[in-house]
Amino acid sequence: MNQSIGWAALLTPPLPGAVSIWALRGPGVWRALAPLCQPVHGSDFSPNVLPASTRLARLAMPGDQHGDEVLVVPRFTDPVPHIEIHGHSGPELLRWHSEIWRAAGLQLCSWQAFETWQAPDRLAGESLQALAKTTTRRGANGVLVQQTRVRTAIQQIMTLIRAGESSQAFGLLESMVAGHRVARAWTIPWRVALCGKPNAGKSSLLNALTGSTRAIVSSIPGTTRDVVRGTTAIDGWLVEFSDTAGLRESDDILEQAGMNAGKTVAKQADLVLWLTEDIEQSAITHATDKIVVHTKSDIRPSSLSHAQAVDVSAVSGQGIDALLQLIVDKLAGNANLLAGAVAFSSALEESCQRAILDLSHNRTEEALTEIGTWLSSGPEPMESSFP
Numbered sequence: 001m002n003q004s005i006g007w008a009a010l011l012t013p014p015l016p017g018a019v020s021i022w023a024l025r026g027p028g029v030w031r032a033l034a035p036l037c038q039p040v041h042g043s044d045f046s047p048n049v050l051p052a053s054t055r056l057a058r059l060a061m062p063g064d065q066h067g068d069e070v071l072v073v074p075r076f077t078d079p080v081p082h083i084e085i086h087g088h089s090g091p092e093l094l095r096w097h098s099e100i101w102r103a104a105g106l107q108l109c110s111w112q113a114f115e116t117w118q119a120p121d122r123l124a125g126e127s128l129q130a131l132a133k134t135t136t137r138r139g140a141n142g143v144l145v146q147q148t149r150v151r152t153a154i155q156q157i158m159t160l161i162r163a164g165e166s167s168q169a170f171g172l173l174e175s176m177v178a179g180h181r182v183a184r185a186w187t188i189p190w191r192v193a194l195c196g197k198p199n200a201g202k203s204s205l206l207n208a209l210t211g212s213t214r215a216i217v218s219s220i221p222g223t224t225r226d227v228v229r230g231t232t233a234i235d236g237w238l239v240e241f242s243d244t245a246g247l248r249e250s251d252d253i254l255e256q257a258g259m260n261a262g263k264t265v266a267k268q269a270d271l272v273l274w275l276t277e278d279i280e281q282s283a284i285t286h287a288t289d290k291i292v293v294h295t296k297s298d299i300r301p302s303s304l305s306h307a308q309a310v311d312v313s314a315v316s317g318q319g320i321d322a323l324l325q326l327i328v329d330k331l332a333g334n335a336n337l338l339a340g341a342v343a344f345s346s347a348l349e350e351s352c353q354r355a356i357l358d359l360s361h362n363r364t365e366e367a368l369t370e371i372g373t374w375l376s377s378g379p380e381p382m383e384s385s386f387p
Contacts, residue, residue, distance in 0.1 A: 005032055006081075007381055008101040009114035010094065020089040022097060024106065025082045025118055032104035033083065036060065037072060050074050050081055059087065061100060068093065082118065109381030116378035123151055123348075123374040130187050130345050138236025139186030146183065146344045150176070153341035154374055161359075161368050169367070170359045172341070173352045179342030180349040181270075182332055187345070189231050189240035190331050193266040196275035201295035204314035205275065206230055206243040209324070234324050237332060242269070271330055273323075291326055348374070 006026015012019065024033065034047040037057040045051065051074050060067025070087035087097065098108055109117075116125030127147040134140045153172055160169040194202040210230035228243040242265050266272050272290045292309040297318050310326055312319035343349035351370055358367035 005029065005105040006107075007109050007114060007117070008098070008106045009109050009111045009381075010098075011084075011111050011114075012089065014089060014091055014094050016090040018089040020087050020094055020097070022085040022087070022101070023082070023111070023114055023118075024085065024101070025080055025114070026106070027080060029083060029106065030081050032106060035062065036100060036104060037070075038067075040069065045072075050077050050083070059085065059097075059100065061103065068097070107381075107383045109384055113381035113384075117381050119378060121375050122378045123147065123154070125378045126345050126348060126374075133187035135238065136186070136233050136236040139238070142183060142186045142338070143344055146338075146342060149341040150344070150348070151375070154371055157355075157371055158368060158375075161364055161371075166359050166362075166364060166367075170356060173356045173359070173371075175337070176341055176343045177349055177352050177356070179337035179340070180344075180346075182337055183342045183344045184346065184349075185237045185239070185331070187238070189238035190271065191240050191242065191265075191269045192271045192273060192327060192331075193242045193244055193269035194273045194275060195244050195266050200275040200277060201314060202243050202275050203228070205273075205293070205295065205312065206241050208312075208314040208317065208320055209241055234328050237328060239327065239331075271327065273327075289330075291323070291330065293323060 006024060006029035008022055008024050008029075011021040011023050014020075030050045031047045034045040037045055037059055039045060040056040040058060042055065045055075045057070051072060053074070055072045057070055057072050058067045059070045068087050070085050073084040073086060074082075075084055076082040085097075087093075101108060112129050115128045116122060119125035119128060124147070127143055130143045131140060134143060153176065157169045157172050160166070160172070194206055196202055206228065207230075210232045229240055230243075231238065231240045233239070244263075244265055270289070273293050274290055275293045275295050277294070277296055294309060294311045295314070297311040297313045297316075310319050310323045312323050314320075343352050351374065355367040355370045358364070358370060
């Protein structure tokens with residue numbers, strides 16, 4: 001296959017009854033595509049001249065009398081032709097589209113790889129991918145602001161390394177890494193596990209926190225066998241709550257498996273909510289990654305207030321807002337780190353970690369190359385099959 005022709009990527013979800021947008025980019029995409037497009041109005045397309053404006057066309061294989069009506073939308077002609085094809089959607093139709101691109105000599109790739117490749121540099125492409133994952137205004141604003149700050153920080157880090165000021169560059173990289181745990185909640189939810197004994201109110205609280213009925217609520221101990229998850233946004237931060245099986249002695253193999261799964265989720269969580277109906281102040285000590293939640297406050301006296309505990313009722317809603325605020329305070333407590341440049345994506349954070357390791361071993365050239373890739377053109381996409 002001639003790899004110099006170009007690439008095709010589906011930019012929209014493959015949903016039925018919707019509109020699809022394919023992005024085609026490469027030096028030979030229009031020469032390959034023009035013979036497959038028959039204009040609905042106006043003169044025929046010239047393989048040597050990309051249309052100057054949007055045109056309605058019928059896309060079909062040579063000799064096919066049917067095809068799909070599409071809009072041919074030219075985006076760029078220089079330095080590399082970039083065209084979008086707006087058509088109908090649906091799994092079978094999109095698979096047919098992909099067969100047309102392959103028949104024309106184009107290669108298929110993911111939209112993420114395509115956006116990184118066609119962006120001005122790798123950092124801009126990473127920012128576009130992060131923006132696509134954000135679902136809150138806080139997240140979108142954060143990514144947009146950080147794109148500029150990170151670009152400035154990388155330029156400063158590279159200048160410091162070249163000037164022999166590796167210790168200062170090291171400090172800037174560490175600061176970017178330190179802010180990642182907070183910034184990642186713009187695109188990837190923090191993980192909060194709801195744990196406790198059976199009938200402590202975990203399922204009811206999950207439903208109250210997420211505003212849904214994902215978890216089955218029952219007074220029968222052991223109802224929750226598998227981990228039930230629900231995602232929401234708290235003050236613009238993404239949070240995934242996991243309702244785990246109640247912890248108790250049991251001979252039931254399925255219940256034991258559920259409890260083991262819950263323990264694994266708790267170990268991997270950013271924060272654990274320990275639910276109890278009892279006033280166990282002794283359970284509040286230590287553990288900066290835990291909040292003790294005294295449940296069912298609508299049917300029992302309130303407990304003594306504590307910085308790491310809160311009274312709630314999933315039935316009346318009492319204490320829910322206070323619990324949400326406490327969760328944010330615990331997880332975003334270092335939000336002041338966002339005042340500077342931070343690694344807003346996992347790929348960027350991992351790259352900063354590698355550069356830190358290089359600097360710690362006096363591999364300045366390797367660190368310079370590692371961090372400098374973010375201001376260079378993104379790599380050419382890897383070929384992939386149609387999803």
